[in-house]
Amino acid sequence: MTLVITNKDLPGLYQQSDAFSLKAQKRYVNLSRFILLFAILSSILSLLSTLLCSYDVKMSLRLVLVFVLAISTFFTFILRHSKLEQEWYKARSAAESAKTIAWKFMTHADPYMSIDGERKYLKDLHQLMSEAGVNIVPDASTAQRPITDNMRLVRSLDYFQRLNIYLQSRLLEQQQWYTKKAVWNNNKGEYWYWIVITLQVLALINSIALLLNPELPTSIISVLGTSAASAYGWLQLKQFKSLGQAYSSTANELLIIAELAKDVKNDKQLSDYIINAENAISREHTNWIAKRVK
Structure with a gap:
């Protein structure tokens, strides 16, 4: 029976970068979604405020419209200054690079074929972490060693x-x-x-x-x-x-x-x-x- 390697068997840097990237992506996409939905909602509120005859209803709708536009403006400001998009890309790049390095090490591929392959692998992994460009905080739930037991097993x-x-x-x-x-x-x-x-x-x-x-x-x-x-x-x-x-x-x-x-x-x-x-x-x-x- 062939051993199956999953993402859980990869180094902690991959798992942490992957989780960080997914979190940043979710926040970025959700903010963008809300901004677009609020634009539609604003136009609907504007339409209703012109169609309805009651003065009180019109004023209530216009008050809600001001509130919706204020939230939309705030979300746009957050989206522009939060750097979520850059964090998403950089963390995803770090995760995919860590996965590539790990598989090359596991399979004894160049540049990890020599007797110093493990040292070279750890050095490259450390350099990748240093150059990731995002502050990826280790999470106890995704903590994993740089070289897992299954990685060593495959390499052997x-x-x-x-x-x-x-x-x-x-x-x-x-x-x-x-x-x-x-x-x-x-x-x-x-x-x-x-x-x-x-x-x-x-x-x-x-x-x-x-x-x-x-x-x-x-x-x-x-x-x-x-x-x-x-x-x-x-x-x-x-x-x-x-x-x-x-x-x-x-x-x-x-x-x-x-x-x-x-x-x-x-x-x-x-x-x-x-x-x-x-x-x-x-x-x-x-x-x-x-x-x-x-």
Whole structure:
């Protein structure tokens, strides 16, 4: 039975960076979501305050509108100055780099093939932690040694066993993850694209109706326009289409690399194979970072 390596078997730096990145991502996305929703809510409140006749109701709605706009402005200020986006990217980069280093060490790949491989690995891990660019505070729930028992066990096996473990626990697992994410992002991209188109068409229909009947309230168009702009903003924030394409491309590339495993006959060839596979995985992540920060 082939040993299965999970993320729990990776060094603590990976687990801590991963948890930090997910937390920063969640906060950043939630703040962005609230800002977009408040923009829609503001336009709806503005519309209602013009349609309703009661003075007291109008004033109440306008008071709520002021409150909503104040919160939205505050959230925008927090989003701009919190640096959550940068923390998300930097921590994710540290986590993925720690995972790559750990797998290279486990499988005896270059530059950790020599007798000093462990010392070199610990030095690289320490350097990665120093250059992470974010203050990742150790968490007792995710604390793990730099070299876990299963990492040492994998490193002690022969090249063929290491290759099989790498294929099942790293390469094919990652390939399946990319495949699922590609499908999910492509579906979400289509879903939000049609929401934007629908809202824009409704706004266009209302604009034509306003030409035919100038007595109609113009605020309806504002609500639809704001909703369409917010939906498009969400589409741009999540980058469903570009992520779907990138994940699909990487998933196909990893399938090809998996087929080349049969050509590995010794430790040196295994090292070259691991480096090639890890470069493919790292390339996707590096491109993701570059697209987000440009």
